[in-house]
Amino acid sequence: MKMLNNLHAFLWDHPMANNCNTYLIDGEKRILIDPGHYQFFSHVRDGLSALSLTPEDMDMVLVTHGHPDHIESVQVFSDMKALVAVSQIEMDFIRKIAPHYGQVLGVVDFEPDILLQEGEQEIGSIMLQIIPTPGHSPGSVCFYWPDEKVLFSGDVIFNGGIGRTDLPMGNGEELKASIRHLAALDVEYILSGHGEPVTGRQAVKRNFQEIESFWFEYI
Numbered sequence: 001m002k003m004l005n006n007l008h009a010f011l012w013d014h015p016m017a018n019n020c021n022t023y024l025i026d027g028e029k030r031i032l033i034d035p036g037h038y039q040f041f042s043h044v045r046d047g048l049s050a051l052s053l054t055p056e057d058m059d060m061v062l063v064t065h066g067h068p069d070h071i072e073s074v075q076v077f078s079d080m081k082a083l084v085a086v087s088q089i090e091m092d093f094i095r096k097i098a099p100h101y102g103q104v105l106g107v108v109d110f111e112p113d114i115l116l117q118e119g120e121q122e123i124g125s126i127m128l129q130i131i132p133t134p135g136h137s138p139g140s141v142c143f144y145w146p147d148e149k150v151l152f153s154g155d156v157i158f159n160g161g162i163g164r165t166d167l168p169m170g171n172g173e174e175l176k177a178s179i180r181h182l183a184a185l186d187v188e189y190i191l192s193g194h195g196e197p198v199t200g201r202q203a204v205k206r207n208f209q210e211i212e213s214f215w216f217e218y219i
């Protein structure tokens with residue numbers, strides 16, 4: 001799905017299998033966000049192919065957090081030019097829980113090329129803000145693209161929902177604080193790790209209001 005001239009969404013809509021949405025910023029540099037489960041990587045490959053692109057054309061792969069349905073496919077890029085970037089805190093978390101959390105074991109051997117910290121990350125002519133958003137996982141980050149007012153929200157918030165906090169080192173209070181932080185940004189598109197995009201400033205505002213008024217009671 002084309003969101004903007006230089007932004008595409010490969011939304012995962014299979015009803016029976018879990019995987020994340022993947023996004024492509026097709027700018028001066030090509031940035032892939034959350035490549036998803038390894039076994040479903042053909043979903044991304046097909047999306048790229050429809051744009052006459054391949055994984056080899058990617059310059060950077062950004063990961064919002066270390067759950068396997070988001071990160072597993074970084075291994076596809078191990079011998080390609082794309083730099084893989086993961087938050088420093090999330091990498092520490094992945095290594096710590098790896099012995100107890102078998103699903104992540106497949107990717108724990110990989111070394112990211114870039115350890116993301118809070119702040120601005122310039123990728124060619126594109127500037128993304130790296131925003132730490134713990135709660136769903138301890139080193140989760142969201143990517144905010146101020147030029148286009150796009151928020152890549154990972155599993156922190158969805159269209160009409162929030163990320164779960166019952167996974168290892170999840171934390172409800174931290175998730176609430178992270179969501180409040182995101183709600184203060186000037187956003188026209190929420191592109192989340194699962195589900196449909198939220199499009200338009202009013203819809204974004206409503207989505208945050210609904211989350212605060214409904215979901216915050218249950219965290």
Ligand SMILES: [Zn+2]
Pocket residue numbers: 065067136155
């Ligand atoms: Zn997750």
